[in-house]
Amino acid sequence: MFIGTDKLTHTYMPGTPFASAALKSISFSLGRGSFTLLIGPSGSGKTTLIQHLNGLLKPTSGKVYFDGQSIGPDKSALLSVRRRIGLLFQMPEDQFFSETVFDEIAYAPRNLGLAENEIEESVIKAVERVGLRPKNLLGRHPFQLSAGQKRRVAFAAVLSIEPEVLILDEPAAGLDPSGKLMLFDLLSRLNRTEKITILVSTHHLDEIAALADNLLVLNGGRLEMAGKAREILARRAELQDLGLALPQVTEIMDELAARGLPVSTDIYSLSAASKEIIRLKRADQG
């Protein structure tokens, strides 16, 4: 197990009349280098779970593991966990506080006590990794950037300390279609070529479902399903009962199958759908 939980339970405001159980005995494990999607309706506990994986919350009971160690109260161990696991919150640009893009991205490396030239190096490297050009950008005020640029700056701020794991909460919300595709390409590249372990919490499976190895489904604080993405996505009726939407392209394939066309419905991206339909049409002809 690289990262995971064992019977993790979290109760907000325990012992008060307002006590509410956000996570109920959650156990799962994810391998190093894997790409996982965390899905579930609003209020199902996704954000609470993510905060535990980064040591931001303390379990009411149960444990969180990272790289063979339990994430515990030991402060120095926690610091190393946060250095190795990068967390990108929802709408991360809402939390910008620096005067320049450079300072925003340099915040974490600076806190790690790096020398000024090392800080600059990690800032430039991080900016380039997210596909922005440092030259025109680093001196600007973060609020002067477009939404897509801001999101990438927020991403660079997390990448600046070179985490081994990236946890992202609804990272594409508010991005335009090309911004979304760029983000998914970036996630795919970080995962496939740089072997970064990725966990994405999202409501929208379009295109990103095709990148995932694993899927975790939360509902009402319970881990309803966990396993290989394809196997869980095939459990259509259960997903529907939870009010979760499949990728639209998958809905099209399901509809074609329902109309009697012998197509595979194990399809989660436009390119896969196109290949499958063309295969069918060629087979018809041949």
Place this chain on the structure above:
Amino acid sequence: MAVLKAETIIEAKALYYSYAGEGEDSSPALNGVDLKVDQGEYLALLGANGSGKTTLLKLLNALLMPSQGEVLVKGISTVEAQKLELVRQACGMIFQNPDNQIVATTVEEDIAFGLENLALPSQEIRRRVDAVAGRLGLTHLLQHPPHLLSGGEKQRTAIAGILAMQPACILMDEPTAMLDPFGRFEVLKTVKDLNKAESLAVVHVTHNPAEAVEADRIVVLERGRIVADGKPEEILTDLKLLHKLGLQGTVAAELADLLRQEGLILPAAIMRNQELVESLCLSEQIS
């Protein structure tokens, strides 16, 4: 036979807006926009990040004032400071993040907030709050603290607060971006119903082509200018235009396009999933 012409609710004339303090390389956020929105019209506003959609919406709601040109809301210019209340009452705004727009400690107080600011008599406030809550299915939640609501319920509470002001138009800036599929469905259905049943004009900024399908008309912005204005079936199937702007057509239109590139013969105007499925069930041709 008399033809009733719909009343113009919003009119933007030669609208320019420039954010102060931007670098010298930046062009104005809005660069000469002319736009009319009629009573009962559902307008979707598309455009890449940074194209000026949110800026335009803020100008329509008098949150920003034009650098040049003007915005008329029911004939009132947004720069007429003493009539600002009338403008904002006629045109309410829903933001992307429901948590950023809820101000009160219960749903009913939140719905009543705008009305209290208008200094209406309390019986009238009570009547309107109950009426809109009933209309939007929020009656059972009136005493609830808003932070315990789902995302969809929060957005509907915000819509109720606007509806209580008896507006002519509702402006929405990506109102479903943070919602789960059920919340998204809930909000879109609510707005569509109000648009049809009460002739409420809607200006809906979205990045999701599937949401724009339901509009009467789509306006596309690029770098602060309107570059396309037409029916959903024209705009959302014009992939050449959309891709050039960093946008996408509906999933059905995109998939149809990929299939055509592989030699499949399909009708040009495929926008909805159902249309693609029908065509594929019929078509046997491949070139």
